[in-house]
Amino acid sequence: MILARLADVVRQDGGLLAAALRDDISGPTPYGDAIALGPRADGHAADLPLVIEAVREGYLLHYGGVGGGRIMSRDDDDLALLAGDRLYALGLERLATAGDLDAVRALADLIALSAQAQAAGDEPLADAVWAAGCAELGWGSTADLEAAKVAARAGETGAAERLGAAARHIAESLAPNR
Structure with missing residues (x-):
C-alpha cells in the first residue's frame, strides 16, 4: 500500500521517472511499517511511512545493484540514479513543507x-x-x-x-x- 502511494506520487510528477515505474510494484515496507507504530507518525502532515519508503527506494536505486528498487526500473542506470536522487529529495521536501x-x-x-x-x-x-x-x-x-x-x-x-x-x-x- 505504501509503495502504491509512492508510485502515485511519482506518476503525478510525470516525465521520465513516471515512465520508468515498474508494472509489478511490490516489495516489503518494513521501514514504513515500523515508523507507522511511532507516536510521531500519527497524523504527521508529511506521511512519515511514505517519506521513509521514498528514501529507501532512492537508497535501493543508488546501492541496490541489479535488482534495484521496488517501484522503479533499473533498465537505465543513469535514470535510476536520477530517480534515486529525486526520491531522496521527495522525502526531505515533504518534511520541510510540514515544518x-x-x-x-x-x-x-x-x-x-x-x-x-x-x-x-x-x-x-x-x-x-x-x-x-x-x-x-x-x-x-x-x-x-x-x-x-x-x-x-x-x-x-x-x-x-x-x-x-x-x-x-x-x-x-x-x-x-x-
Whole structure:
C-alpha cells in the first residue's frame, strides 16, 4: 500500500521517472511499517511511512545493484540514479513543507550515514543506520542515539552496535505500548 502511494506520487510528477515505474510494484515496507507504530507518525502532515519508503527506494536505486528498487526500473542506470536522487529529495521536501526540521535533520543524517557505510562497504553499519533513523523518525532522538551517530561519522569501531542499541532502546523503552 505504501509503495502504491509512492508510485502515485511519482506518476503525478510525470516525465521520465513516471515512465520508468515498474508494472509489478511490490516489495516489503518494513521501514514504513515500523515508523507507522511511532507516536510521531500519527497524523504527521508529511506521511512519515511514505517519506521513509521514498528514501529507501532512492537508497535501493543508488546501492541496490541489479535488482534495484521496488517501484522503479533499473533498465537505465543513469535514470535510476536520477530517480534515486529525486526520491531522496521527495522525502526531505515533504518534511520541510510540514515544518518538521527535526525530522529533516534525522533523515539527512540517515542519508549521509548510510552513504558513508556504503562507501566503506560496511553493510552492518548501513543496516544499523536504517534502524536508528527509523527509530528517530518514529519516536524521536535520545542522547545515546546522537552519540552513536557521532561515533558512526567518525568511523569508530562499534558504531553499528551503538546505533543498533540506541534504536532498540528507543523502540522498546520509550514506546512500551507498541
